[in-house]
Amino acid sequence: MSLYQWLLFFHVTGAFFLIGGIVIAGILNVAAIVKNRRPSEVAALYGLIRFAVPLIGAGLVLTLAIGLWLVHNAGYSYGETWIVAAIVLWVVASALGNIDGKYQRQTGELAQRLAVEGDGPSPELRARLRNPQALAVSYGSGLMAFAVLGLMIWKPGV
Amino acid sequence: MLALVRPDSWNLPLFLHVLGATLTFGATATVALLGFAGLRGDPDRAVWLRGLAFWVGFAVLVPAFIMMRGAALSIVDKEYPGGHHEPGWVGVGFIVTEPGALLVIVMVILAWLARSPKSRSAVAVPWLASILLVGLAVAWFAMSAKPGS
Numbered sequence: 034m035s036l037y038q039w040l041l042f043f044h045v046t047g048a049f050f051l052i053g054g055i056v057i058a059g060i061l062n063v064a065a066i067v068k069n070r071r072p073s074e075v076a077a078l079y080g081l082i083r084f085a086v087p088l089i090g091a092g093l094v095l096t097l098a099i100g101l102w103l104v105h106n107a108g109y110s111y112g113e114t115w116i117v118a119a120i121v122l123w124v125v126a127s128a129l130g131n132i133d134g135k136y137q138r139q140t141g142e143l144a145q146r147l148a149v150e151g152d153g154p155s156p157e158l159r160a161r162l163r164n165p166q167a168l169a170v171s172y173g174s175g176l177m178a179f180a181v182l183g184l185m186i187w188k189p190g191v
Numbered sequence: 192m193l194a195l196v197r198p199d200s201w202n203l204p205l206f207l208h209v210l211g212a213t214l215t216f217g218a219t220a221t222v223a224l225l226g227f228a229g230l231r232g233d234p235d236r237a238v239w240l241r242g243l244a245f246w247v248g249f250a251v252l253v254p255a256f257i258m259m260r261g262a263a264l265s266i267v268d269k270e271y272p273g274g275h276h277e278p279g280w281v282g283v284g285f286i287v288t289e290p291g292a293l294l295v296i297v298m299v300i301l302a303w304l305a306r307s308p309k310s311r312s313a314v315a316v317p318w319l320a321s322i323l324l325v326g327l328a329v330a331w332f333a334m335s336a337k338p339g340s
Contacts, residue, residue, distance in 0.1 A: 034336055034338055038336040038337060038338070039336065041335050041336060042331075042332055042335045042336035044335075045331055045334075045335035046331065046335075048209075048213065049212070049213055049216050049331055052213035052214075052216075052217065053213055053216040053217040053220055054217070055217070056213070056214055056216075056217020056218060056220075056221070056251075057217050057220050057221045057224065059217075060217070060218065060221045060247055060251060061221065064243055064247075073236075074236075074239070077228070077236065077240070081224050081225065081228060084224055088220075179210070182206070182209060182210065182213070183206060186202050186205050186206040186209065187199075187202050187206070
């Protein structure tokens with residue numbers, strides 16, 4: 034196999050890790066907010082979300098590092114519209130994902146504490162889980178990753 | 192280097208194929224996580240987690256798998272009409288997804304049965320999901336690297 038084929042494989046692997054991790058976190062997050070769940074149930078779901086975090090991290094590194102190498106290897110220019118747009122979306126999605134990660138970690142810690150303190154319904158936890166701004170940041174960063182996938186396929190400007 | 196020269200009309204099915212594949216990967220991994228978590232701890236909690244595994248399998252994994260496979264057939268029909276001169280890496284996709292479809296059906300049925308506290312099928316669900324993940328990894332290696340082409 035050529036270097037191009039190996040690079041494409043690792044780049045696509047990064048995309049699978051990144052989007053797969055986003056899907057895992059998204060599904061478990063939706064499962065936590067669709068019903069008024071007890072704090073212990075929310076804590077259990079957020080405990081599973083932590084398995085998606087290294088997947089997303091590895092995906093971010095592989096997609097960018099191998100992607101930039103691929104641009105050089107395949108003979109594209111770093112200034113092409115779709116490449117610049119993809120890098121901008123990658124940076125914004127990463128920044129939003131970082132903000133969301135901190136917020137979700139605090140929500141998981143709150144759920145764990147409430148579970149130990151009687152596991153009763155908590156308006157504070159419910160408000161955090163359904164905070165519209167937090168949801169916008171969370172799902173916005175995920176949708177940007179899907180948008181990058183679209184850019185990789187259509188390559189506008191080529 | 193096919194990706195560099197493919198016609199525009201192939202982009203939508205290719206996007207849906209890759210989107211379906213990544214959703215399939217994420218949903219399968221979620222079923223595995225919920226399934227393994229549903230094998231231990233408090234029995235009520237375990238049954239609830241196994242119920243979630245069923246719903247993720249039924250409502251996310253099955254549609255994602257259909258999207259992946261349906262879009263793949265559309266691309267193959269455009270690129271290799273009549274099935275002539277299909278390269279080996281295309282065959283790998285079929286080798287993985289045909290038994291994979293059966294695996295998904297069996298897994299979802301077992302996940303449905305596993306919602307019962309006394310069900311013994313609960314053990315099989317996360318392991319079947321793990322086997323499917325390995326198959327998907329083999330397919331994405333073949334689809335992306337296209338060895339032999």
